[in-house]
Amino acid sequence: MHKSFKTFILIAIVLVTCALAIYPPKKNLRLGRDLAGGVNLVYSVNLNQGDNADEVIGRMIEVLKERVNPEGLYEISFVQQGRDRISISMPLPTKEIQQLRDKFQNAMSDLEDYVIDRGAFERALRLSGPERLAALDELIDNETSGPRADLIAPLRAAIEHADAARAEYDAAAANNLTDPAELSRLEEEAAVAQIDLDEARQTVADQLVSAEEVRRALDRSAETITVPNKATGQPESIESPRETALKAIKARADWAAAEVEKVVTEYNNYNANRRGLDDPSDLIRILQGAGVLAFRIAVESGELTPAQEEEYRKAIRERGPRAANLQGLVWAPINRIESWFNDITDQQFLVANPVGFFARQGFVGEEYNGIYYILLHDAPGLRLSAAEGDEWAVSGASSTTDQQGFPAIAFRMNPRGASLLGQLTSDNMGRPMAIQLDDEVYSRPPNINGRITSQGQIYGNFTPSEINYVVRTLGAGSLQAKLGTQPISVNNLAPELGADNLAKGLTAGIISFIIVGAFMIVYYFMHGGVAVIALLVNGIFILGVMALARAAFTLPGIAGVVLTFGMAVDANVLIYERIREELLRGEDLRTSVRLGFQKVLSTIVDGNITNLIVCLVLAYTGTPEIKGFAVTLGVGVVSTMFAALVVTRFIYTILIDHIKIKSMPQLPLVLPVIEKTLTPNIDWIKLRPLYVVVSTVLVGTGLFMIYQQREELLDTEFRGGTAITLNLTETQTRPDGSTHIVPAILPRDQVEARVRKIADEAKKRIDAGNPEENDNILVGLVSSLDVLVVNPEEGGINSSTFIIKTPITDQEPLEGAIATEFADNIAGFQPLTFIGSDAESVADAPVYEIIDASLGASIGRPDIRNNVGEFIGGIAIVLDQLDPPLPRVEIEERVSEAREKGATSSLMLDRDIRIVVLEGTDDRATSAAVLVRDPAISQFDQARWRAELRDPEWNIIRTGLTETASRLSIQSFSSEIASTFRGQAIVAVILSFLLILIYIWARFGSIRYSLAAIAPLVHDVIAAIGLIAMAEILYHKFPALGEYGIRPYKIDLGLVAAILTIIGYSLNDTIVILDRIRENRGRLNYASRRVVNESINQTISRTLITSGTTLFALLTLFVVGGEGIASFTYALLCGIIVGTYSSIAIAAPFVYVKKLDASDAPHETPDADSPST
Structure with missing residues (x-):
C-alpha cells in the first residue's frame, strides 16, 4: 500500500500541475501561425556598400533567431526577401487578447478624436474672420461647454477682441480719420489685442497633447525605481518612467486628463493579460534593438x-x-x-x-x-x-x-x-x-x-x-547591419489550413479518438477501459507540458501528437497481448500482469528512446517548424512511457490488489476463434521472394516518380518562388450620386479560380498553336498555386486581401497577367498634379531646406507655424494646389509606396518622414508638405546633402505622385534560402538514421539489427514520397480522382512532418518484432528461421490491431478533416501501410541467419518467466 500511495501522489501531482497549466485552455494552449493565423513583418536592412547581402543577412537572421526565439518553441520564422529585406512571421494572439487590444486601440482612437490636433489648430488660426472661429469650433465638435470649450474660450474671446480692434482701426484708416491721436490709439489697441491673441494662442498650444505622446508614454518602463535614502537608511521608491510621463501629460493637458485615464485603464487591462510574444508590437520592440x-x-x-x-x-x-x-x-x-x-x-x-x-x-x-x-x-x-x-x-x-x-x-x-x-x-x-x-x-x-x-x-x-x-x-x-526602426509593411495572415479545415480536423480527431477508444473497450473489455484512461492521462500530460513551456501547437506538432497517441495505444496493446499470452499459459491474473509488464518493458523503452533520438536531432538541427514537431513528439515520448509504465501499472495494482478483481477477460479469450485467427503459423521467411518483388516495385516506382517530378514535388518553402499580394477594391455609389472606393470582399475559391483561369487560357493558346510571349510561364499556375487569405472576415475564407504564392520566379509576366485579370478590383494610384510637379530640374522644384523649427520660415510662408524642429537639416517638398485633393493618410501611403519602390538603398527607408497639411483638412488636403530627414547626412556637407538627400528624394516622390502606380505588392522567395531549408531537413533525417543505427547496435549487440531497423525506414520514406508524387500525376491524368482526395500534393513543411511521423511509426513497429526475436533466440547469437517466424506470428495480432486502429483514425481524418490536412493524412496513410509491411517483410528477414535450417539441431529457449533483455 505504501508504494501504491507514493505512486498515487506522483500521478496526482503530475495531473494537477498539468491541469492547472492547461486551464483555461483558450488562454494557455497556444496555436502556431499555421493553425491560428499570424502576422508577417517585412523589415528593411541597412547594408553597407560592398557587403555580401546574402552572407550578412544570413548571419543576421541567425542572430535574430537566437535573440528572439532561442529555444525554438515559438513558430517565428525569418526569411530573406530580395537583397535587403527580411520577412518575419509569428502567430497571432488569442481572441481574448485581441479583444483587449481592440478595446485599448478604440480608446486610443477616441482620444485621438477628442484631442485637438496641432496641425489642424495651426491651420484654423491661419484663417480669418468668422471662418477662423468656425474652424476652432469644429476642432472641439462645436461643444459649448466642457473641458475643451473651457480651453478654447479664452482664445475665442481674444480672437473676437483682436478682430474687432483690427476692424475698428481698419475702418478708421479707411475713412481717413484726421485725428492722429485717435488713430494711434486704435492702432495701439489693435496691436495689444494681437499680442493678447498670440499669448492666448500659445497658451492653448502649450496645453495640446497628441495620442502619439500618450502612446510613447505607455511604451516606457512601468517598473518602479528604488533609490537609497541615506538620511533614513531605507530604500525609497520613486515613480516609474511611464507614471512620470503620464503625470506630466495630465498636468499639462488637464482638459484631456479624463480621456487619457481611459486609455491608461484599457492599456493596463490589455497589458496584464499579454503573454510573451502575443502581439506584433512585442516582436517589433525586441527587433528594434539589434x-x-x-x-x-x-x-x-x-x-x-x-x-x-x-x-x-x-x-x-x-x-x-x-x-x-x-x-x-x-x-x-x-x-x-x-x-x-x-x-x-x-x-x-x-x-x-x-x-x-x-x-x-x-x-x-x-x-x-x-x-x-x-x-x-x-x-x-x-x-x-x-x-x-x-x-x-x-x-x-x-x-x-x-x-x-x-x-x-x-x-x-x-x-x-x-x-x-x-x-x-x-x-x-x-x-x-x-x-x-x-x-x-x-x-x-x-x-x-x-x-x-x-x-x-x-x-x-x-x-x-x-x-x-x-x-x-x-x-x-x-550585427553588422541594423534593421529599420519600424517594419515597412505589416500583414496579418490567415491560417493556411483555413478556419473551416481546422474545425473539421479537430472534429475528425475527436471522432477517431472515440472510435479507437470504443474498439479498445470492445476488444479488451476492462483492459481497454484502462487504456482509455491512460490515453487521457497521456493527452493531459502533453497539453500540460506544452502549456508550461509556452510552446505553440502547429501542423507539424499535430504530427507529433498523432504519433504519440499511436505509440500510446501500441504500448497498451503490447502489454495486453503479453498478459493474454500468460493467461493462456495458465497463470493467474496477478502473475500475468506482472510478467506482461516485465516482458514488454524493453520493447516500450527501445521504441520510445529511438523516437527520442529523432526528436533531439530534429530539435537541434531542424527549422522552427520541424522543431515544433520535435518538441511535441519529445514530450509525447516521455508521456507515453509515463502513462504506460506508471499510470497503467498503478490502475492494475488498484484493481487486482485492492478491489480484488480475479478475472479480466478479453474478446479473444471469450471467442477462441479470434485468438486462433490472430496467432497464425505462417512461414514468413519462405515468402522472401515475394517481398523482393513487392519492395522492388514500391522503391522502384518511388524513385521513378521522384525523378519524374523532381522539383515539381516541392512547395515554395523548399524551391523558392514569387508571392503577389492582391488588395481588392470596388467602386460604390453613395445615395447622393457620388462614388467611393471600398474593399471588395471575395471568397478564396473565386480568387483561386480566376488565377487558374490565366493558366487555362494560356494553355488553350499553346494547344491552338498561337501562344503569346509569356504563356509558357503562365501555364505553370495550373499545378503550382497557393492562395492565402489575409485579414479574413468571419469564417476565415472571405477577404479583400490575398497572397498568391507560386514557384514561378519570373515576376513581370505574373504581375501583368494578374493585374489584367483583376483590373476591375485593383485600385491603382491615379497621377497627381501640383505646382512644380512638371519641374525638370530640382533647382526649379518646390523643395526647401529646413533651417528653422518653424516650417513657415523655411518655405517662405511665415503664417505656417508648425514646429518641425526634429527635421532641421532635412527637406520640405511642398505640394501646392493638389489636384485632386487627397486625405493626408493617402498622401502618406503614396509617398511610402513610392519611396519603397524607388529607394536606391535600404538606408533611405530608415529616414524620418512626416506629412504636414498646409491647406484644407486631413480628409481633403489641397496643399501639403512632405518632410524628410536623414540624421546621417549633415546639411553642412551641401554636396552630399544634395546628392544623397534632396535630389533622390524629390525624384522618387515626384515620380510616385505624378505617375499611375499599380497596387500589387510583389515579393520573391530566394532559392538559396529554400535550399537551406532543404539541407537542414535532409541533414536532420540522415543524422537521425545514423544515431538510431548506433543505438540499436549497442542495444542488440549486432550491426545486423541496426541495418534491419534502418533499411525499412529508407524503404518507407522512398515509397511514401513516390506515392505523393504519383498523386499529382494521377490527378492531372484523371481529375475526377480529386473527389476522392487524390490531389497534386506538394512537399512542404507539413509533409516533412508527415514523413518524420512515418519514420517514427515504422521504427516503433520494427522494434516490436526485433525485440521479440531477441527474446525468442535466447542465448543464441543468431536468429534462425524458426525464431523469426515464431516472433512474427506472436506479434502479428499487435501489428494488425495497432496498424488497424491507426489507419482507421487516419481515414477519418482524411475523409472528414478537410483540405487543409489532406496532404498530411494522405502521406501518413501511405506511410503506415508501407511501414507495417516493411517491418514484417524487410526488418525481420534481415536478421535471419540460415545456420540451423538444414537440421533439427537442439537450441536453447528462454524460460517462460525470464524477462526480455
Whole structure:
C-alpha cells in the first residue's frame, strides 16, 4: 500500500500541475501561425556598400533567431526577401487578447478624436474672420461647454477682441480719420489685442497633447525605481518612467486628463493579460534593438566652450536628439538613469536641474521628453563603432560581478575587436569611455585606467532580468547591419489550413479518438477501459507540458501528437497481448500482469528512446517548424512511457490488489476463434521472394516518380518562388450620386479560380498553336498555386486581401497577367498634379531646406507655424494646389509606396518622414508638405546633402505622385534560402538514421539489427514520397480522382512532418518484432528461421490491431478533416501501410541467419518467466 500511495501522489501531482497549466485552455494552449493565423513583418536592412547581402543577412537572421526565439518553441520564422529585406512571421494572439487590444486601440482612437490636433489648430488660426472661429469650433465638435470649450474660450474671446480692434482701426484708416491721436490709439489697441491673441494662442498650444505622446508614454518602463535614502537608511521608491510621463501629460493637458485615464485603464487591462510574444508590437520592440555594441569617449564637463555647449543644448531642445548630432558629436540616451543615483537627493537634483546634475558628474547632459542624454564623441580615434568596419565583433558575453561585488556583464572581443579596442583605450587614457548597446549608454562612463583589449565589463545597477537580456543580446553576436526602426509593411495572415479545415480536423480527431477508444473497450473489455484512461492521462500530460513551456501547437506538432497517441495505444496493446499470452499459459491474473509488464518493458523503452533520438536531432538541427514537431513528439515520448509504465501499472495494482478483481477477460479469450485467427503459423521467411518483388516495385516506382517530378514535388518553402499580394477594391455609389472606393470582399475559391483561369487560357493558346510571349510561364499556375487569405472576415475564407504564392520566379509576366485579370478590383494610384510637379530640374522644384523649427520660415510662408524642429537639416517638398485633393493618410501611403519602390538603398527607408497639411483638412488636403530627414547626412556637407538627400528624394516622390502606380505588392522567395531549408531537413533525417543505427547496435549487440531497423525506414520514406508524387500525376491524368482526395500534393513543411511521423511509426513497429526475436533466440547469437517466424506470428495480432486502429483514425481524418490536412493524412496513410509491411517483410528477414535450417539441431529457449533483455 505504501508504494501504491507514493505512486498515487506522483500521478496526482503530475495531473494537477498539468491541469492547472492547461486551464483555461483558450488562454494557455497556444496555436502556431499555421493553425491560428499570424502576422508577417517585412523589415528593411541597412547594408553597407560592398557587403555580401546574402552572407550578412544570413548571419543576421541567425542572430535574430537566437535573440528572439532561442529555444525554438515559438513558430517565428525569418526569411530573406530580395537583397535587403527580411520577412518575419509569428502567430497571432488569442481572441481574448485581441479583444483587449481592440478595446485599448478604440480608446486610443477616441482620444485621438477628442484631442485637438496641432496641425489642424495651426491651420484654423491661419484663417480669418468668422471662418477662423468656425474652424476652432469644429476642432472641439462645436461643444459649448466642457473641458475643451473651457480651453478654447479664452482664445475665442481674444480672437473676437483682436478682430474687432483690427476692424475698428481698419475702418478708421479707411475713412481717413484726421485725428492722429485717435488713430494711434486704435492702432495701439489693435496691436495689444494681437499680442493678447498670440499669448492666448500659445497658451492653448502649450496645453495640446497628441495620442502619439500618450502612446510613447505607455511604451516606457512601468517598473518602479528604488533609490537609497541615506538620511533614513531605507530604500525609497520613486515613480516609474511611464507614471512620470503620464503625470506630466495630465498636468499639462488637464482638459484631456479624463480621456487619457481611459486609455491608461484599457492599456493596463490589455497589458496584464499579454503573454510573451502575443502581439506584433512585442516582436517589433525586441527587433528594434539589434545587439550592436559601440564604444565612445564621453565629452567632459568644461571640454567645450560655454557657447558651443549651449549650441548643442539648443539643438537637442529644438530639433530632438537625432537632429542635433552634428560635427563629430552625438547625443546618446541613457538606458537606466537610476544607475547614476547614489541617494534620493541625486534623483531630486536630476529632476530639478539636469544640466547641473550631469555637470557635477563630469559630463554634458540634457533632458528631452523625459529621457536623459549625454554628449559623446563620434569621430575616428574617439570611438569604436560600426563605422570602423564589420570585422570586429563581440565573441561572447556572460554575467559576472564588478570589483564591489555588484552584478555586471562581462564581454569578450574577437581578435580584430581586441586590437581596435586596445588602440582606442591606449590613445585616450584617463578619459571617460561610454559603452553603448544599440545606441544606448548602459553604464556611467568610467575613466580608462588601462589598455582594454580582448575582455571588458559593463557595470551598473542592473536587475537580474536586465543582465539576462544584455547577456543574451550580446551573446547572440554583434550585427553588422541594423534593421529599420519600424517594419515597412505589416500583414496579418490567415491560417493556411483555413478556419473551416481546422474545425473539421479537430472534429475528425475527436471522432477517431472515440472510435479507437470504443474498439479498445470492445476488444479488451476492462483492459481497454484502462487504456482509455491512460490515453487521457497521456493527452493531459502533453497539453500540460506544452502549456508550461509556452510552446505553440502547429501542423507539424499535430504530427507529433498523432504519433504519440499511436505509440500510446501500441504500448497498451503490447502489454495486453503479453498478459493474454500468460493467461493462456495458465497463470493467474496477478502473475500475468506482472510478467506482461516485465516482458514488454524493453520493447516500450527501445521504441520510445529511438523516437527520442529523432526528436533531439530534429530539435537541434531542424527549422522552427520541424522543431515544433520535435518538441511535441519529445514530450509525447516521455508521456507515453509515463502513462504506460506508471499510470497503467498503478490502475492494475488498484484493481487486482485492492478491489480484488480475479478475472479480466478479453474478446479473444471469450471467442477462441479470434485468438486462433490472430496467432497464425505462417512461414514468413519462405515468402522472401515475394517481398523482393513487392519492395522492388514500391522503391522502384518511388524513385521513378521522384525523378519524374523532381522539383515539381516541392512547395515554395523548399524551391523558392514569387508571392503577389492582391488588395481588392470596388467602386460604390453613395445615395447622393457620388462614388467611393471600398474593399471588395471575395471568397478564396473565386480568387483561386480566376488565377487558374490565366493558366487555362494560356494553355488553350499553346494547344491552338498561337501562344503569346509569356504563356509558357503562365501555364505553370495550373499545378503550382497557393492562395492565402489575409485579414479574413468571419469564417476565415472571405477577404479583400490575398497572397498568391507560386514557384514561378519570373515576376513581370505574373504581375501583368494578374493585374489584367483583376483590373476591375485593383485600385491603382491615379497621377497627381501640383505646382512644380512638371519641374525638370530640382533647382526649379518646390523643395526647401529646413533651417528653422518653424516650417513657415523655411518655405517662405511665415503664417505656417508648425514646429518641425526634429527635421532641421532635412527637406520640405511642398505640394501646392493638389489636384485632386487627397486625405493626408493617402498622401502618406503614396509617398511610402513610392519611396519603397524607388529607394536606391535600404538606408533611405530608415529616414524620418512626416506629412504636414498646409491647406484644407486631413480628409481633403489641397496643399501639403512632405518632410524628410536623414540624421546621417549633415546639411553642412551641401554636396552630399544634395546628392544623397534632396535630389533622390524629390525624384522618387515626384515620380510616385505624378505617375499611375499599380497596387500589387510583389515579393520573391530566394532559392538559396529554400535550399537551406532543404539541407537542414535532409541533414536532420540522415543524422537521425545514423544515431538510431548506433543505438540499436549497442542495444542488440549486432550491426545486423541496426541495418534491419534502418533499411525499412529508407524503404518507407522512398515509397511514401513516390506515392505523393504519383498523386499529382494521377490527378492531372484523371481529375475526377480529386473527389476522392487524390490531389497534386506538394512537399512542404507539413509533409516533412508527415514523413518524420512515418519514420517514427515504422521504427516503433520494427522494434516490436526485433525485440521479440531477441527474446525468442535466447542465448543464441543468431536468429534462425524458426525464431523469426515464431516472433512474427506472436506479434502479428499487435501489428494488425495497432496498424488497424491507426489507419482507421487516419481515414477519418482524411475523409472528414478537410483540405487543409489532406496532404498530411494522405502521406501518413501511405506511410503506415508501407511501414507495417516493411517491418514484417524487410526488418525481420534481415536478421535471419540460415545456420540451423538444414537440421533439427537442439537450441536453447528462454524460460517462460525470464524477462526480455
